[in-house]
Amino acid sequence: MATLPELADLIMTVMWGMLRVTGVALIAPVLGSVMVPVRIRVLIGVALAIAMIPLLGELPQYSPLSVVGIFTVVREIGIGMAMGFVLRLAVDAALIAGQVVSMGMGLAFATVVDPNSGGVPLLGRFYVVIATLLLLATNAHLMLIEVLGSSYSYMPIGASNFGIPGIAAIAGFGSVMFAGAIQLALPSVIAILMVNISFGVISRAAPTLNLFAVGFPVAILMGFVVLVLSIANQGLFWEGQTNQAFDMLGKLLGAN
Numbered sequence: 642m643a644t645l646p647e648l649a650d651l652i653m654t655v656m657w658g659m660l661r662v663t664g665v666a667l668i669a670p671v672l673g674s675v676m677v678p679v680r681i682r683v684l685i686g687v688a689l690a691i692a693m694i695p696l697l698g699e700l701p702q703y704s705p706l707s708v709v710g711i712f713t714v715v716r717e718i719g720i721g722m723a724m725g726f727v728l729r730l731a732v733d734a735a736l737i738a739g740q741v742v743s744m745g746m747g748l749a750f751a752t753v754v755d756p757n758s759g760g761v762p763l764l765g766r767f768y769v770v771i772a773t774l775l776l777l778a779t780n781a782h783l784m785l786i787e788v789l790g791s792s793y794s795y796m797p798i799g800a801s802n803f804g805i806p807g808i809a810a811i812a813g814f815g816s817v818m819f820a821g822a823i824q825l826a827l828p829s830v831i832a833i834l835m836v837n838i839s840f841g842v843i844s845r846a847a848p849t850l851n852l853f854a855v856g857f858p859v860a861i862l863m864g865f866v867v868l869v870l871s872i873a874n875q876g877l878f879w880e881g882q883t884n885q886a887f888d889m890l891g892k893l894l895g896a897n
Contacts, residue, residue, distance in 0.1 A: 657700050657798055658690035660714055664721020665789055670732045671773060671782050673725055689786065696790045701799040713799050720796060721789070723811055724890055728785060730814055731886040734821030735772045739765025741826040745833040746864035747857055764868075768825065771872065775879045784883075788890050795894040807893050814889050821882050825875070832867040836860050 666672045666686050673682075704710050743762035776782060836859055 654694055654697065654700060655687070655690050656705070657717070658693045658697055659686055660717035661721040661724075661789065661792065661798075662686050662689045662693065664718040664723075665725040665785065666721075667718075667725065668722050669725030669728055669782075669785060670776060672785070673729075689789070693790055693793065696793045698793055698797050717798060720792065723807065723893065724785070724789065724792065727811060727814060727889050727893070728781070728883070728886045730811075730818045731821065731882040732769070732772050732776065734818045734825060734882060735768035736762075736765045737819065737822035738825035739763075739768045741822065742829045742833075742864060742868070745830055746861050748861065748864075771875055772879055775876055776883065779880060779883065781883045784887060788887065788894075792894050810889070810893060814886075817882070817885050817889075821878070825878060828871050829864050829867045832863050833860055836863050 663686050666682055666689075672685065701710065701713060703713075705714050739762045743764045746764075748762065748764060840859075
């Protein structure tokens with residue numbers, strides 16, 4: 642039976658481990674979704690913190706309520722949020738791609754309330770669902786937990802090797818989100834552009850033709866056709882996005 646000091650040490654160990662886990666659970670895809678009940682997220686955080694105990698290494702000897710301890714708590718939560726934010730940037734390319742495709746198809750007015758992102762285009766939500774399913778299918782969430790466990794070796798609790806350069810690297814990684822959105826939306830955008838060019842030529846040949854009555858349904862139909870045909874290739878796209886995200890996490894932790 643554990644004594645009171647041993648129980649206090651165990652609680653303190655779990656608390657130090659939960660800080661970084663909590664940061665990841667606040668913002669990472671799937672784990673940080675607000676659609677997951679708070680109790681479930683708390684249970685996941687506690688379970689992961691207990692699982693991370695053998696990997697924590699040497700713990701700080703000062704109190705978390707001291708001045709140094711408060712800075713350490715903020716830093717640990719910040720590291721976890723930074724790790725989750727990198728993967729979030731890679732996945733949020735789906736929202737931008739959905740916005741671009743929706744504008745081209747004329748469906749930008751059709752929005753859905755997403756608890757994570759607010760009002761987003763309907764196609765953006767569709768892309769997010771596809772991205773989330775592929776992340777789960779490729780075990781990206783398990784890879785994130787593995788990277789989280791490895792982070793204690795490269796960035797021990799209380800160390801000071803994460804600062805402005807790491808934050809600047811994460812900000813620069815935002816370009817992956819925009820580049821991925823363009824790559825994801827490009828087939829549909831090109832198809833819709835060709836439809837618009839064709840109707841521009843037709844309008845010169847037949848000025849009396851009602852382009853709004855004919856062009857709008859054709860643009861939507863063409864967009865959906867290309868969208869359906871491009872779904873088969875989205876697996877490779879999201880695999881590339883997640884690989885870039887985990888490469889960035891490796892550089893952030895100093896592993897490569």
